[in-house]
Amino acid sequence: MRRFLLALLPLTLLTGGCTAVGYDMIETASINPRFHDTKPIDFGERHPHRHQVHGIDVSKWNGDIDWPEVRKSGVSFAFIKATEGKDMIDPKFDGNWRGASAAGVPHAPYHFYYWCSSADEQADWFIASIPKAALKMPPVLDVEWNHDSKTCSYRPSPLTVRSEMQRFMDRIEAHYGKRPIIYTTVDFHADNLVDQFKNYHFWVRSVASHPSDKYDERRWAFWQYTATGAIPGIRGNTDINVFAGDAGNWKRWLTAMNK
Known part of the structure; x- marks a missing residue:
């Protein structure tokens, strides 16, 4: 828990009395990275380039x-797909993990939750797969x-969703000593997560408008603002985050994570 509080401190200082709506409205200089959005959205004054720190998330589809080209383009971090369900590992995970490490890009693995397997089965698989x-x-x-799954159409109740999430995250935190970040989408958050898990960092998807327009009273640490980014070193469209x-x-946050 101490490590989590240290990690939370920089964001607490950042928000200092702000409402959730103003959570990310920081005074920063615009940046000019060597990447862009092929189908940009007009976010108005709350555009993502008000933020200094941009990153990507990748999987086999990339x-x-x-x-090295990704790093030189201005990418500051990467979320890398690692596992899914109780028995799947992304075939590009090992190469991406080693490549990001060698290039000096801070990175984290992510697990795609499969609602037709138990939390313990999935935690066991993640722990077995990620040193x-x-x-x-x-x-x-x-x-x-x-929505596209051909093997699992099950949609558990909000209580079951939250119980399964908590069990998985408790297992992961106990093993790795780091409290997980929660990634979610607008519809899933509205169905299950409003006013929940306030002691966790959230990474939210919002590619059509600012997160404050879509996520009810949710403070966030990372914002996935496009799926159509063009990044040197990656062919095709890429998700970009701030x-x-x-x-x-x-x-300071990265330093806290490594104590």
Whole structure:
């Protein structure tokens, strides 16, 4: 818990009395990274380039990645798909993990939750797949409705969703010593997570408008603002995200994560 409080401190200082709506409205200089959005959205004054720290999330769908080029483009972090359900590992995970490490890109593994397997089965699989010493950033639990799944149409009740999430996250935190980040989408959050898990960092998807327009009273640490990014070193479209704090907050947060 001490490590989590240290990690939370920079974001607490950042928000200092702000409402959830103003959570990410920090005074930072706009940045000019060497990447862009192929289908940009007009976010108005609350545009993501007000934030200094941008990152990506990747999986097998991004193919072979030139991580040194990614790093040179201005990418500051990467969330890398690791596991799904109780027995699937992303086939590009090992290469992406090693590539990000060698290029000096801070990175974290994420687990895509499968609602037709138990929390313990999935925690066992994640723990068996990801060495404890490998984690520098907190692991991520990706919870969303998988509308395209051909094997699992089950949608548990909100109480069951939250119970399963808590069990999985408790197991992961106990093993790795880092409290997981929760990734979620607008519809899943509205169905299950409003006013829940306030002691966890959230990574939210909102590609059509600012998160404050979509997530009821939710403070967030990371915002996935596009799925159509163009990043040097990656072929095709790429998700791009921002960190809520400025560059100083980011450095302090990473330092706290490694104590």
